[in-house]
Amino acid sequence: MRVKEEIIGKEVVDISGNVIGRIKDMDVNFEKQKLESFIVGDGGIFDNLGSVKGQLIPYHYIKTIGDKVLLKNMIKP
Numbered sequence: 001m002r003v004k005e006e007i008i009g010k011e012v013v014d015i016s017g018n019v020i021g022r023i024k025d026m027d028v029n030f031e032k033q034k035l036e037s038f039i040v041g042d043g044g045i046f047d048n049l050g051s052v053k054g055q056l057i058p059y060h061y062i063k064t065i066g067d068k069v070l071l072k073n074m075i076k077p
Contacts (some may be wrong), residue, residue: 012069
């Protein structure tokens with residue numbers, strides 16, 4: 001999936017400029033052909049050890065996707 005390759009690893013930033021983490025994976029509903037959410041890790045060195053744990057951010061929280069992923073609102077840890 002080409003889109004997934006382009007999005008994985010992008011930094012996620014809230015509206016205040018706080019870095020939430022980096023996108024580790026995506027949850028896609030293939031029946032509806034719709035992106036449901038992103039799984040975001042903290043971006044630390046332990047993020048690449050095979051664990052998929054992370055914060056789930058629903059797609060409707062996303063404002064824009066460019067060099068970084070910008071959220072519409074602040075996400076509380």
